[in-house]
Amino acid sequence: EDKVVQSPLSLVVHEGDTVTLNCSYEVTNFRSLLWYKQEKKAPTFLFMLTSSGIEKKSGRLSSILDKKELFSILNITATQTGDSAVYLCAASIQGAQKLVFGQGTRLTINP
Amino acid sequence: GAGVSQSPRYKVAKRGQDVALRCDPISGHVSLFWYQQALGQGPEFLTYFQNEAQLDKSGLPSDRFFAERPEGSVSTLKIQRTQQEDSAVYLCASSLEGGEKLFFGSGTQLSVL
Numbered sequence: 001e002d003k004v005v006q007s008p009l010s011l012v013v014h015e016g017d018t019v020t021l022n023c024s025y026e027v028t029n030f031r032s033l034l035w036y037k038q039e040k041k042a043p044t045f046l047f048m049l050t051s052s053g054i055e056k057k058s059g060r061l062s063s064i065l066d067k068k069e070l071f072s073i074l075n076i077t078a079t080q081t082g083d084s085a086v087y088l089c090a091a092s093i094q095g096a097q098k099l100v101f102g103q104g105t106r107l108t109i110n111p
Numbered sequence: 112g113a114g115v116s117q118s119p120r121y122k123v124a125k126r127g128q129d130v131a132l133r134c135d136p137i138s139g140h141v142s143l144f145w146y147q148q149a150l151g152q153g154p155e156f157l158t159y160f161q162n163e164a165q166l167d168k169s170g171l172p173s174d175r176f177f178a179e180r181p182e183g184s185v186s187t188l189k190i191q192r193t194q195q196e197d198s199a200v201y202l203c204a205s206s207l208e209g210g211e212k213l214f215f216g217s218g219t220q221l222s223v224l
Contacts, residue, residue, distance in 0.1 A: 004153070031211075032211060034211060034212075036215075040217070041200060041202070041217040041218040041220075042115075042202070042215045042216060042217045042218065043154070043202070043213075043215045044215070045212050045213065045214075048211055048212060088153055088154070090153070092210060092211050096167065096210075097142065097144075097159045097161075097166070097167060097209060097210030098144070098156040098159060098167065098170070098210050099154075099156065099210060099211070099213070100156070101146075101153030101154050101155070102153050103151070103152055103153050104152075104153050
């Protein structure tokens, strides 16, 4: 059975801290690894990673994929209260148009 | 449209009632998806349309769940004889093509009493 596991499930830090969110996957016919940010209800796309070792960056957020060890990390530096959200990791599958999501990490940034 | 629009935002149903959830995707998006998100969990795939064709319905949990997209635009997810375990947020998403970079709506929160 295809599975995506995220850790930690919940994280509370102070504004300005750096955080690392973890995602491991066991998926047959893996195609890509995606990160989404979910504030309130609608997840919004952050990154898609298909190649190992190549960091993707967007402002204070960055992510990298390790296809040998089957995991990805999402880093957020100099966190702000607006970064508070649930961060979802998902794997896509070759030959199927669907995503397998992890449980999410609930990140809370305190001022 | 500017984004994916779902209605209603909230739906309360008595056990055994039928419900219909609507999704209006971004104009021009070929692919449309339905996901179910239980409280504290990640979204789970239900079904996928390419234009009006339902190409994958492997995630529909039972034959009480039915989805359609008759003209390749608006989609409706229907749940017959609702059960308490159907309580969840139902998310619709669309994309230009493929199932990776998705644009999600704000969901319909269904509560079955």
